[in-house]
Amino acid sequence: MRVQLFATCLGDLIFPDAVRDAEALLRDADVDVDFVERQVCCGQPAFNAGHRKAAKRVARTFDKAFSRDHPIVLASGSCATMASHYLPKLLDIEPYEVWELSSFLEHLGVEVASTNTGRTLAYHDSCHMLRDLDISDAPRRLLEKSGATLAPLERSDLCCGFGGTFSVRQPEVSVAMADDKLAAAADSGAEALVTADPGCLMHLTGRANRVGGVPIVHLATALRHGVGPTSG
Amino acid sequence: MIARGKLADPRVQEAIDSSTERLRSHRIDAWNELDDVEGRRARAYEIRMRAVRDIDGNLNRFRSALEARGGHVSVCASAEEANAYVVDVCKRHGAKLLAKSKSMATEEIGLNDALEAAGITSVETDLGEYILQLEGEHPVHIVAPAIEKTKEDVARLFTDVEGVDVPPVLEELTASARRQLRQVFLDADVGVTGANFVVAETGTVVTVTNEGNGRLCASLPRVHIVVTGIERLVERMEDLPHLLSLLGRSATGQRLTSYTHLVTGPRREGEQDGPEELHVIFLENGRRNLIDTKYEEMLACIRCGSCLNVCPVYRKTAGAAYGPVYSGPMGAVLAPLLVGLEQAPSLPHASSLCGACTQACPVKIPLHELLLELRSDLVEERTAPFLERLGFSLWSVAWSTPIGYRISTRLARLGQRWGSRLGPGRVWAGGRDLPALARKRFRDVR
Numbered sequence: 001m002r003v004q005l006f007a008t009c010l011g012d013l014i015f016p017d018a019v020r021d022a023e024a025l026l027r028d029a030d031v032d033v034d035f036v037e038r039q040v041c042c043g044q045p046a047f048n049a050g051h052r053k054a055a056k057r058v059a060r061t062f063d064k065a066f067s068r069d070h071p072i073v074l075a076s077g078s079c080a081t082m083a084s085h086y087l088p089k090l091l092d093i094e095p096y097e098v099w100e101l102s103s104f105l106e107h108l109g110v111e112v113a114s115t116n117t118g119r120t121l122a123y124h125d126s127c128h129m130l131r132d133l134d135i136s137d138a139p140r141r142l143l144e145k146s147g148a149t150l151a152p153l154e155r156s157d158l159c160c161g162f163g164g165t166f167s168v169r170q171p172e173v174s175v176a177m178a179d180d181k182l183a184a185a186a187d188s189g190a191e192a193l194v195t196a197d198p199g200c201l202m203h204l205t206g207r208a209n210r211v212g213g214v215p216i217v218h219l220a221t222a223l224r225h226g227v228g229p230t231s232g
Numbered sequence: 233m234i235a236r237g238k239l240a241d242p243r244v245q246e247a248i249d250s251s252t253e254r255l256r257s258h259r260i261d262a263w264n265e266l267d268d269v270e271g272r273r274a275r276a277y278e279i280r281m282r283a284v285r286d287i288d289g290n291l292n293r294f295r296s297a298l299e300a301r302g303g304h305v306s307v308c309a310s311a312e313e314a315n316a317y318v319v320d321v322c323k324r325h326g327a328k329l330l331a332k333s334k335s336m337a338t339e340e341i342g343l344n345d346a347l348e349a350a351g352i353t354s355v356e357t358d359l360g361e362y363i364l365q366l367e368g369e370h371p372v373h374i375v376a377p378a379i380e381k382t383k384e385d386v387a388r389l390f391t392d393v394e395g396v397d398v399p400p401v402l403e404e405l406t407a408s409a410r411r412q413l414r415q416v417f418l419d420a421d422v423g424v425t426g427a428n429f430v431v432a433e434t435g436t437v438v439t440v441t442n443e444g445n446g447r448l449c450a451s452l453p454r455v456h457i458v459v460t461g462i463e464r465l466v467e468r469m470e471d472l473p474h475l476l477s478l479l480g481r482s483a484t485g486q487r488l489t490s491y492t493h494l495v496t497g498p499r500r501e502g503e504q505d506g507p508e509e510l511h512v513i514f515l516e517n518g519r520r521n522l523i524d525t526k527y528e529e530m531l532a533c534i535r536c537g538s539c540l541n542v543c544p545v546y547r548k549t550a551g552a553a554y555g556p557v558y559s560g561p562m563g564a565v566l567a568p569l570l571v572g573l574e575q576a577p578s579l580p581h582a583s584s585l586c587g588a589c590t591q592a593c594p595v596k597i598p599l600h601e602l603l604l605e606l607r608s609d610l611v612e613e614r615t616a617p618f619l620e621r622l623g624f625s626l627w628s629v630a631w632s633t634p635i636g637y638r639i640s641t642r643l644a645r646l647g648q649r650w651g652s653r654l655g656p657g658r659v660w661a662g663g664r665d666l667p668a669l670a671r672k673r674f675r676d677v678r
Contacts, residue, residue: 007674009631013641014667016674023678035678040637046624048585050607050616054628061632127586159544163584167664168656170582172239173548175663177584180544206664 001108002032003099004066006074006083009041010198018198018218022075022101025224029110033073038065044082047090048164059087068096075101075220077129077197085132100129102139102196102219115226117147122190122214124181124204125157126197139196139219146223151188158184160195162203178207185214192217192227240550244380248372248550251379252541258485259538259592266481276478277596279471280532283432283463287523287531290432290465291514297435301497303510307462311341314515318343318424318457319350321511325455327352327421333439333446334358335426336374336535337459337515340557340570343424354424355416357445359409363389372551372559375483375537380550413445423449423507427460428534429475430512433468436496437512440479440489447493456498456507462514463531475534478594482536518570526605530565532595539589539599545582553582561589561599568606577615580606623655645669 003026011019026033043059046052062083066072074080077100084098099107121143129135140150161167161177168174181204185193195201196219204216217227240248263269283290295305308314322330330347332338332354344365347354356365360378364371366389371377378386387400390408398408425446429438437458439446450456466472480486499506522531540546540560551559555567555576564583568576580603583589589599610616630640648669652661660666 012674013644013669016670016672016677019674020678035675037675038634040631040634043628046628048604048607049620049624050580050604050609050611051621051624051628052608052611054624057628057632061634061637065634127584127588131587131591157588159584159586159588161544161584163586165656166581166584168659169578170545170553171659171662173545173553174584176239176548177544178664202667203664206660206667209665210663 001030002034002070003073003104004034004036004070006039006042006062006066006072006079007035008074008076008079008198010202011075014202015198015218018075018201018220021218021224022073022220025101025105025110025220026073028113029105029108031108034070036065040065042079042082042087043090044079044086045164047082047086052090056090059091062087063091063093066096068094071097071099071104073099073101073104075196075218076199077126077133077135078199081128081132100133100135100196102142103133103135105142106138112142112145112223114147115223116143119148119192119227120151120190121148121222121227122151122153122185122188122193123156124153124160124185124193124195124200126195126200127159129196130157139194142219142223143194146226148222148227151190153188153190153193154184156184160200160204162199164199167203174203175207178204179211182208182211182213185216190214192222194219194222194227239548240380240552244550245548247380247382249547251376252547255376255484255537256541259482259541262481262485262487265487272474272478273594273596275474276534276594277532279466279475280534280595281529283466283471284523284528284531286467287462287465290467291462293432294430294435294465294512297433298497298510298512299435301435302500303435303497303512305512305514307514307516309516311515311517314341314459314513314517315343315346317511317513318459319346319352321455321457321509322347322350322352322422325421325509327455329416329420330354330422330424331416331420331449331453332356332361332423333425333441333449334361334377335424335459336371336557337426337461338424339371340517341459341515343459355413355420357413357416357449358441359406359443359445362409362413366393370556373537373540374535374558374560374562375540417445417448417452420449420453422455422457423451423453424457424459425449427458427464427512428479429466429472430460430464431469431472432465434496436469436494438472438476439493439495440476440491441493442484442486442490444491447491450493450495451505451507454507455509456495456511458495458510458512460512460514462516462519463533479534479536482534482538482592482594522569527565527569527602529597530562530569530602532597533562533566534595535562536594538592538594542588542592543583544586544588545584549582555579561603562597565599565602565606573606573609573613574615577610580610641669641673645671
């Protein structure tokens with residue numbers, strides 16, 4: 001099995017460790033991982049803000065970089081939605097086979113190392129992954145396989161408030177939504193909050209750095225290394 | 233229109249949070265009783281879109297059917313036209329007092345103000361609307377208008393009106409409202425209601441309420457005037473039960489609301505009750521802008537309010553992030569389409585695009601995708617700010633090649649210490665730490 005890894009811009013620039021962990025998880029599952037150097041971004045930031053011409057310009061880099069010979073795997077629910085749902089329509093091209101990491105690992109039926117034995121974690125559903133891709137069980141099952149007990153997170157389906165440019169157009173509302181999410185995580189009794197989306201991770205971490213809260217960890221990191229005192 | 237959604241004050245936010253959460257969970261419970269939920273949503277979509285795609289045909293059929301029963305039908309292009317029609321009918325009958333039931337269409341046209349200007353007293357008889365009228369406020373929720381009011385707020389208002397102490401106990405409050413409103417129903421010369429659906433083939437106006445006030449407005453006064461949007465039409469009577477079953481469940485979690493009132497014409501000879509005259513006003517007021525466009529599906533909306541109750545932005549801001557009449561995701565889509573995008577450029581952005589609205593919509597309107605379309609139109613029409621358009625253009629040129637990406641991200645790393653001092657970075661940093669760009673990108677170290 002060979003896949004093409006899409007780092008995504010946030011993964012490449014801000015969370016390279018999470019992408020490395022995603023790559024390692026794939027290799028551990030005996031998957032050959034190609035990293036296409038020409039890749040840039042799927043264009044989602046511009047697309048969601050309504051700037052379609054700009055989005056097309058950037059999305060074309062995706063179309064030029066990736067082939068249809070092997071599945072594309074990425075550790076971001078929202079970029080996976082863009083790449084699988086919106087990008088082909090935007091560019092009027094044939095769709096690609098795109099997999100969000102956790103659903104791909106589950107699809108392969110991989111064994112996960114017991115990295116979280118004895119730990120209690122909470123999982124935050126990111127919006128596109130939950131509603132557009134309909135993936136909510138895979139990340140939870142993988143975390144449980146890694147030994148974690150999942151603490152129920154109240155309204156785990158509520159948006160964390162990131163929403164791309166929404167976060168700076170409606171900053172007060174955006175931050176208030178993050179506060180609700182952080183409060184729910186604290187109330188859950190979990191040692192850390194896990195999310196499969198770099199956007200949520202960036203937003204919630206940015207807020208938690210100001211007001212405190214449990215560590216927020218990318219799913220790939222949580223699965224690969226476990227959630228320890230240093231991983232937040 | 234409000235440029236930036238301000239958070240509601242904490243007390244209001246708490247009231248909205250608990251009310252919307254209650255409506256949301258009731259809706260989920262009510263839908264859980266049903267099998268084949270997706271099939272039912274698809275059928276509702278089909279019924280609504282069939283009607284929307286032939287609005288003029290349905291209007292003509294309705295007109296023929298109702299006129300044959302002695303009713304009057306008028307299509308009004310604007311709010312002014314509709315208000316003038318109502319005032320005119322009132323004047324012809326020498327009406328001084330008008331009893332009104334809840335209707336978003338009359339909110340949209342500002343009917344109460346027009347009536348007041350003409351010297352006619354209009355009393356809202358829906359409990360929530362009545363409370364707001366006493367406060368001099370407007371509804372913030374299309375189904376539960378006074379959603380942010382507590383029973384203490386209401387007790388204070390009613391105590392003032394009645395001049396006797398009304399305790400903040402639900403039964404006492406409704407009893408007080410009944411005392412205050414009963415005489416209005418008996419004295420009113422004209423009753424005004426909205427319509428939840430209008431059946432074209434039979435000429436029937438359908439209203440659903442839980443308080444029975446709509447039925448009193450429609451049957452006690454001598455004249456009944458219905459104000460409704462042209463998109464409320466459905467083609468056939470057999471379409472109605474399916475929509476009613478979803479409306480009640482979606483709006484309040486009820487299998488059916490307490491009252492479902494079907495009016496087909498004024499009082500006929502030998503009948504005991506009903507108005508002598510019935511007028512049905514169909515309001516266009518911008519709705520024709522949507523027909524045969526990519527936004528046509530918005531006309532399928534049945535005003536159940538589900539999208540408000542699931543929307544995290546609505547819950548944080550109450551009505552304040554939206555236009556003056558329609559709020560929540562449906563309002564963020566509909567209002568700019570009715571009044572023009574340039575009049576409401578912030579509304580398509582009053583959403584994190586989480587998609588909860590689309591998932592909750594009983595008639596499958598892709599609300600968050602329509603918001604994306606509106607955002608695109610804002611850019612195409614150059615209503616979006618110049619600096620924003622310039623920023624995205626420059627960014628997209630830089631990121632249109634791998635080398636441009638490498639150079640621009642290297643520069644961004646060098647310049648990131650200033651990131652929190654200007655533009656969007658500054659806004660972000662108002663409440664959150666800016667993320668640090670990694671010293672080595674993923675592609676540099678693998």
